[in-house]
Amino acid sequence: MAITFKVLGHAKGDNALWVRVDEGDSVSHYLFDCGANTVGALSMSQTLDIRHVFFSHFHMDHICGFDEYFRRVYAREEDNVLWGPPGSAEILHHRLRGYSWNLVSDCPARWSLREVQPVRAADSPHALCVLSRDYAAADGFQRCDLAPAQFSDAGVLLDAPGHTIESIALKHHGISLAYLIREKPRKNIDMTALSAHGLRPGPWLQALKDDSQNGDVAVGGTSYSLERLRELAVRESPGQSVAYVTDFLLDAETHERLVAWLSGCDVLVCEGQYLHQDLELAHRNHHATATLVGRLARDAGVGELVLFHLSERYTREEWLALRDECRAQFARAKFPADWVAEIEG
Numbered sequence: 001m002a003i004t005f006k007v008l009g010h011a012k013g014d015n016a017l018w019v020r021v022d023e024g025d026s027v028s029h030y031l032f033d034c035g036a037n038t039v040g041a042l043s044m045s046q047t048l049d050i051r052h053v054f055f056s057h058f059h060m061d062h063i064c065g066f067d068e069y070f071r072r073v074y075a076r077e078e079d080n081v082l083w084g085p086p087g088s089a090e091i092l093h094h095r096l097r098g099y100s101w102n103l104v105s106d107c108p109a110r111w112s113l114r115e116v117q118p119v120r121a122a123d124s125p126h127a128l129c130v131l132s133r134d135y136a137a138a139d140g141f142q143r144c145d146l147a148p149a150q151f152s153d154a155g156v157l158l159d160a161p162g163h164t165i166e167s168i169a170l171k172h173h174g175i176s177l178a179y180l181i182r183e184k185p186r187k188n189i190d191m192t193a194l195s196a197h198g199l200r201p202g203p204w205l206q207a208l209k210d211d212s213q214n215g216d217v218a219v220g221g222t223s224y225s226l227e228r229l230r231e232l233a234v235r236e237s238p239g240q241s242v243a244y245v246t247d248f249l250l251d252a253e254t255h256e257r258l259v260a261w262l263s264g265c266d267v268l269v270c271e272g273q274y275l276h277q278d279l280e281l282a283h284r285n286h287h288a289t290a291t292l293v294g295r296l297a298r299d300a301g302v303g304e305l306v307l308f309h310l311s312e313r314y315t316r317e318e319w320l321a322l323r324d325e326c327r328a329q330f331a332r333a334k335f336p337a338d339w340v341a342e343i344e345g
């Protein structure tokens, strides 16, 4: 799998999700939320590699560890991007401003705060708009540069050469953003098909994989149409996908929207807050229950479900009961592997 991930933090405590996407010629690292004592699990170089932090929302358990991250990376020159729901730019700007910045006049760092706004559009249920405010460390993050709003009908926030990051807004006494990291379909060359037609591999294979190139290429002194060669030898296989979904009211309408959005996702990392016996409390607090999350994973046809962000109201035995309750709906539900010792004792 070219996407690897790790749930940071412990079963009893705040969490975050670290994701690494390896595209062969480049590697991207992302952090989703930033609870207390989560970033410390990463090495300094792993932390410096994270250019984008995506916040679901700003209840304290999702941002308490931000200082730990920011302290390590604040002076980094560029590509420092913080994403969050409506209202996030103001909250994050206070975080950036909340220090004495009297020794940074030569610091080249710039930070971009990106607010994700859902857009109501009858024919594009995932449409959203991103409003960016950019700040410089050198003036203590005072002056704001506004960037033009960016719209995406498909809900895509970030479009890298080999993967995308999409978002959808969920209800959580306000908005909690869910995120989906999706590799683009992989293109493989069928070498057997090429040799069956007497075509020898060469630098022209790069042109074959690059959809922006069209026209003809020379292979062994003969000219061939790239379109024809693609039909003959390029095979597409689906990429991997990992979703991060937490702190949300899982009512019937949200279930339906998420089933469509998560359809076929390989890994769903999802909150495991409440036992279904506490459904009323879960609804009141805009959270999900293990049974509802299991049904969601089942109906969306995901590959596996990783339960994290457990409620501290329960004992370890109750957490195991919560997992089993979820497994009654969806068998491939589990806790992060390194939590098993902490939970099972």
Ligand SMILES: [Zn+2]
Pocket: 057, 059, 172, 247
């Ligand atoms: Zn919350």
Ligand SMILES: [Zn+2]
Pocket: 059, 061, 062, 247, 309
């Ligand atoms: Zn929370």
